[in-house]
Amino acid sequence: MDFHKLAKKYDTPLYVYDFNHFTKQFNKLKKAFKARKSIISYAVKANSNLSVIKHFASLGSGADCVSIGEVKRALLAGVDKYKIIFSGVGKRDDEIKEALERDILMINVESEAELARVHDIAKEMGKTARISIRVNPNIDPKTHPYISTGLHENKFGVDIETAKKMYIFAKKSEFLNPVGIHFHIGSQLTELEPIKEASAIVADLVRSLKAISVDIKFFDVGGGLGIKYKDEKLIEPYDYAQAILSTLSGLDVTIVCEPGRFLVGNGGYFITKVLYEKVNGDKRFVIVDGAMNDLIRPSLYNAYHKIEVLSTVENPEISKANIVGPICESGDFFAKNIDVPQTNPGDLVVIYSAGAYGFTMSSNYNTRPRAAEVAVENGEDRIIRRRETFEDLIACEIDYLV
Numbered sequence: 001m002d003f004h005k006l007a008k009k010y011d012t013p014l015y016v017y018d019f020n021h022f023t024k025q026f027n028k029l030k031k032a033f034k035a036r037k038s039i040i041s042y043a044v045k046a047n048s049n050l051s052v053i054k055h056f057a058s059l060g061s062g063a064d065c066v067s068i069g070e071v072k073r074a075l076l077a078g079v080d081k082y083k084i085i086f087s088g089v090g091k092r093d094d095e096i097k098e099a100l101e102r103d104i105l106m107i108n109v110e111s112e113a114e115l116a117r118v119h120d121i122a123k124e125m126g127k128t129a130r131i132s133i134r135v136n137p138n139i140d141p142k143t144h145p146y147i148s149t150g151l152h153e154n155k156f157g158v159d160i161e162t163a164k165k166m167y168i169f170a171k172k173s174e175f176l177n178p179v180g181i182h183f184h185i186g187s188q189l190t191e192l193e194p195i196k197e198a199s200a201i202v203a204d205l206v207r208s209l210k211a212i213s214v215d216i217k218f219f220d221v222g223g224g225l226g227i228k229y230k231d232e233k234l235i236e237p238y239d240y241a242q243a244i245l246s247t248l249s250g251l252d253v254t255i256v257c258e259p260g261r262f263l264v265g266n267g268g269y270f271i272t273k274v275l276y277e278k279v280n281g282d283k284r285f286v287i288v289d290g291a292m293n294d295l296i297r298p299s300l301y302n303a304y305h306k307i308e309v310l311s312t313v314e315n316p317e318i319s320k321a322n323i324v325g326p327i328c329e330s331g332d333f334f335a336k337n338i339d340v341p342q343t344n345p346g347d348l349v350v351i352y353s354a355g356a357y358g359f360t361m362s363s364n365y366n367t368r369p370r371a372a373e374v375a376v377e378n379g380e381d382r383i384i385r386r387r388e389t390f391e392d393l394i395a396c397e398i399d400y401l402v
């Protein structure tokens with residue numbers, strides 16, 4: 001990846017995505033599940049650029065969406081509607097209605113109250129809603145608490161007994177068709193055992209549902225496969241698939257898998273450049289033109305990202321420094337107390353593993369235009385989102401004109 005060339009051509013701060021890496025990751029996972037029918041539904045929230053979704057659609061991917069906006073993105077990018085799932089703990093009536101109109105594969109329901117809403121809306125529309133129910137298997141995924149979702153203390157899904165009740169209700173209703181079951185215990189998973197346990201619990205539920213003639217067709221195992229940020233020991237896709245498949249004996253289900261981070265995380269780079277350095281007391285700061293509004297993971301989760309400083313200083317001295325952005329918050333940092341060579345203004349700082357939850361979590365805080373995004377594929381680069389302008393930022397504010 002020629003960061004100098006890309007920074008020169010597109011300016012900084014800049015997101016760069018290696019589409020060949022995306023392809024490789026997708027194919028690895030698809031292959032791991034080849035013993036069964038499977039749908040890989042890319043979790044759009046990880047990186048929702050239309051060109052990224054389109055790329056996965058071209059590989060045969062579905063889409064896991066958590067808002068009607070993401071559903072619309074998936075459709076616009078050419079994802080097969082029968083591979084689109086709409087998840088999320090809180091869906092508005094108009095979102096449910098539109099999902100039914102668009103006839104996607106299934107709406108993933110996360111509470112009894114929501115099931116009742118979907119039922120009423122489907123009835124009003126004279127439609128039958130294909131649904132899955134998100135089960136909370138009460139498994140500790142052993143990941144960061146902010147990205148853990150499979151414990152009863154988290155807001156997601158329903159417990160096994162409630163799920164059973166909901167399936168019976170759905171089975172009786174002519175406006176609901178319970179085709180799927182779903183669980184997603186957390187993100188950045190690096191241990192296999194919690195996934196296997198969760199899968200076994202949910203598979204048992206599928207068996208007991210079968211006994212009462214509720215026939216589940218789609219076994220949706222969520223996403224969550226971890227990636228390498230530092231020195232994590234990772235789950236191999238093959239082992240992951242085997243762990244899940246081993247819990248499914250006797251069940252004729254299509255596996256649905258919803259990876260986000262795994263597909264795009266390591267294929268993304270955030271490129272920013274040094275504005276200048278300063279020293280406060282004995283603390284050295286390297287100030288760059290990217291900030292927490294561009295990539296919030298370090299500020300939000302204290303997440304580690306590998307950082308490479310492409311110093312142009314000859315034989316630079318190396319010392320500890322914080323790499324910080326220009327935003328008026330002490331939380332605006334990419335790294336603290338890491339070894340950084342002396343820099344010249346304009347030197348590039350490359351932040352690795354920025355393909356997932358990077359641009360999608362970015363904002364306009366401090367009235368900063370969001371970064372441009374560039375795709376690199378087979379050695380060619382192309383812009384997939386232009387840099388925002390000041391005019392873009394104020395376009396929705398109209399009252400001051402009158």
Ligand SMILES: *Cc1c(COP(=O)(O)O)cnc(C)c1O
Nearest residue numbers: 043187188223224258259260261
């Ligand atoms: C966020 C999310 C995913 C994707 O998680 P990753 O850790 O990026 O793989 C999948 N399914 C659901 C329901 C999610 O909320």
